[in-house]
Amino acid sequence: MHHLRTRAVHAGQRPDPTTGAIATPIAQTTAFGYGTLERGAALFAGELPGYRYSRFANPTVAALEAKLADLEGASSAVAFASGTAACSALLLALLRPGDELVFLGPLYGGTEGLLRAYSERWGIQVRDATASGLEAALTPATRMVWVETLTNPTLRVHDLAAVARTARARGITTVADNTFCTPCLVRPLELGVDLVLHSMTKYLGGHGDATGGVVAGSEALVREVRRTGLGQVGGNLAPQEAFLFLRGVKTLPLRMAAHCVGALAVARSLAAHPAVRAVHYPGLQSHPQHALAQRQWQGGFGGMVTFELASGGRSAAAAVLDRLQLFTQAVSLGDVDSLACHPASTTHSFVSAEARAAAGVTEEMIRLSVGIEHPDDLVADLEQALGVLG
Ligand SMILES: Cc1ncc(COP(=O)(O)O)c(C=O)c1O
Known part of the structure; x- marks a missing residue:
């Protein structure tokens, strides 16, 4: 098999x-x-194989699905109009009233909100196993375990192999949201x-100009998610967006390598700064799961620094934040441009102060999505901004 970059x-x-067009045409x-x-x-x-209607399948979207299935080591993948549409499709396709879903948090707020809404509306029990540990939270009715490969904004790492082993032994389906790590760093399957x-x-897009989501795994599971998410919900990705993602993914390994180098430089410089109490970055030895990330990940520790x-x-x-020049204040992440946000007043403003405290989100916390600019320039920008504190 060729290298990931190829x-x-x-x-x-x-x-x-x-x-003969080399770039996949937009159908x-x-x-x-x-x-x-x-x-x-x-x-x-x-x-007969073939296309009939773009809500079900489209050649540009299919090329992207094949590329992402390949990168994640999956037999199949299905693309959606957003990450949220992908989450929704997966839940609607694979859970039934009476089923239980257990998650290891903290999760992206939108996903947790979705889980809670579905649990009330569709009679699905949702349980947060972060404090109790996974084993203690599982019951005979548990059908799905949900984790993120790197949590937001405190950047904790889960032992994916252990989670998968525990769930599989009980016939439970495991889902990993790999948005923060990408298949360059970890391949959960x-x-x-x-x-x-x-x-x-x-x-995956990397340029902050397109919204999309994808689910990848076995043919059988992905077929179910596709049938519900496209056929019934209609959350299909548009071909023009698929083209942008196809183009973006070609440079993903190069961009990810640059994000990792930049983030490590930023994390080290922040860790040495007197105005900084704590730095959360899995690439620092001080991170509680540094050894786990080293064992389960390849090629770096990601582009997010909190x-x-x-x-x-x-x-x-x-x-x-207001003094930063190269970091734009915004809540997205993974762009070539560096972004910065204050989780307590943005991404985590909808949860209670107690829930924020439990998730370790403090008022002094700043989350950075380190872009691909030169690390020296990013470090200098942070230093001049921190200079405002005297
Ligand atoms: C980890 C994670 N999963 C899912 C989503 C939802 O994706 P989208 O905004 O594309 O709907 C986000 C969005 O921030 C996210 O950070």
């Missing part, structure tokens, strides 16, 4: 058979003519996880 360029793509069409009634009937009966999902909006100022609460965080 597959990021070539997997799922080949020159267009009619024109901007709703329907596909099938010629004869007989052929149409065979297509609809699933006896290789560690025994059943389904991997992404908000492609982040690192730090806490020594004192001064929200006003100190605001003073630093």
